Amino acid sequence: MSSRPDAAPRSRPGLRSALFVPANRPERIPKALTSGADTVIVDLEDAVAGNAKAAARRALLDALAALPEARVWVRVNAPESADFAADLDLCRDHSGIAGLVIPKAETPESLIRAASLGRPLMPLIESAAGLAALAALSRVDGVERLSFGALDLSVDLGSEPDTEGGEMLLDQTRYQLVLHSRLAGLAPPLETVLPAFGDPERVERVARRAAGMGFGGMLCIHPAQIAPVHRGLTPSPDTLDWARRVMAAAAQGDDAAQVDGAMIDAPVIERARRLLARAAEHG
Numbered sequence: 001m002s003s004r005p006d007a008a009p010r011s012r013p014g015l016r017s018a019l020f021v022p023a024n025r026p027e028r029i030p031k032a033l034t035s036g037a038d039t040v041i042v043d044l045e046d047a048v049a050g051n052a053k054a055a056a057r058r059a060l061l062d063a064l065a066a067l068p069e070a071r072v073w074v075r076v077n078a079p080e081s082a083d084f085a086a087d088l089d090l091c092r093d094h095s096g097i098a099g100l101v102i103p104k105a106e107t108p109e110s111l112i113r114a115a116s117l118g119r120p121l122m123p124l125i126e127s128a129a130g131l132a133a134l135a136a137l138s139r140v141d142g143v144e145r146l147s148f149g150a151l152d153l154s155v156d157l158g159s160e161p162d163t164e165g166g167e168m169l170l171d172q173t174r175y176q177l178v179l180h181s182r183l184a185g186l187a188p189p190l191e192t193v194l195p196a197f198g199d200p201e202r203v204e205r206v207a208r209r210a211a212g213m214g215f216g217g218m219l220c221i222h223p224a225q226i227a228p229v230h231r232g233l234t235p236s237p238d239t240l241d242w243a244r245r246v247m248a249a250a251a252q253g254d255d256a257a258q259v260d261g262a263m264i265d266a267p268v269i270e271r272a273r274r275l276l277a278r279a280a281e282h283g
Contacts, residue, residue, distance in 0.1 A: 022047035026063035079110030115142030126152035188216030197222035207232025
């Protein structure tokens with residue numbers, strides 16, 4: 001395990017959107033790569049039936065052979081599954097596989113095993129055991145950022161998705177992800193998938209709320225979600241105007257500087273700086 005100090009997140013390219021593609025639908029991979037998503041995750045787990053795992057691995061290899069310049073992440077099967085080892089073997093020496101998503105992450109040992117491939121990891125917290133082990137999981141060398149699976153986690157905890165109580169419980173998970181990402185010096189976590197993809201306004205609202213909580217991006221299950229996710233994660237023009245005025249006031253060196261009738265101090269200036277940096281990163 002890592003001995004990472006408590007530190008600010010290390011600099012990494014922005015990751016706003018990560019689009020899942022079923023490994024058993026390889027014809028969708030080229031489309032996903034041109035969809036505008038920041039990262040494509042080829043899914044060997046939930047999207048593939050148990051008796052089709054081997055065929056899905058072969059399909060992924062064939063697809064990558066036909067796309068030699070492509071770089072994708074792969075969601076392997078859960079560490080406790082019979083397919084985990086075979087998935088790691090597939091990913092071990094393939095240059096087209098840029099990172100691994102580890103579902104149902106619950107023990108540091110399973111992440112250490114996956115990290116031996118030398119790829120960055122994104123553990124998914126999908127159970128009470130994973131949530132309880134989050135501090136240890138976040139400090140495994142090779143873990144780059146965290147995310148979670150709301151549906152699996154809700155089932156394991158016995159809560160009801162899409163209810164007020166269920167969302168309150170998931171917000172506690174979001175808090176833990178942001179907290180432990182910060183303590184371990186990870187990149188900001190990714191918001192879980194939103195199954196509804198036909199309502200772009202809702203997708204944008206969810207992404208904006210996640211950004212307000214400290215999330216850096218969102219998992220997507222359909223290309224139609226990408227644009228609203230990006231809009232939700234980008235600071236609004238009014239917010240950016242405020243941030244520019246804060247930085248301009250701070251540059252004057254006046255200890256009593258004000259913006260919009262409010263005093264500005266170090267935390268306000270840092271927030272403004274981060275908003276402008278995020279906008280620049282998102283183009």
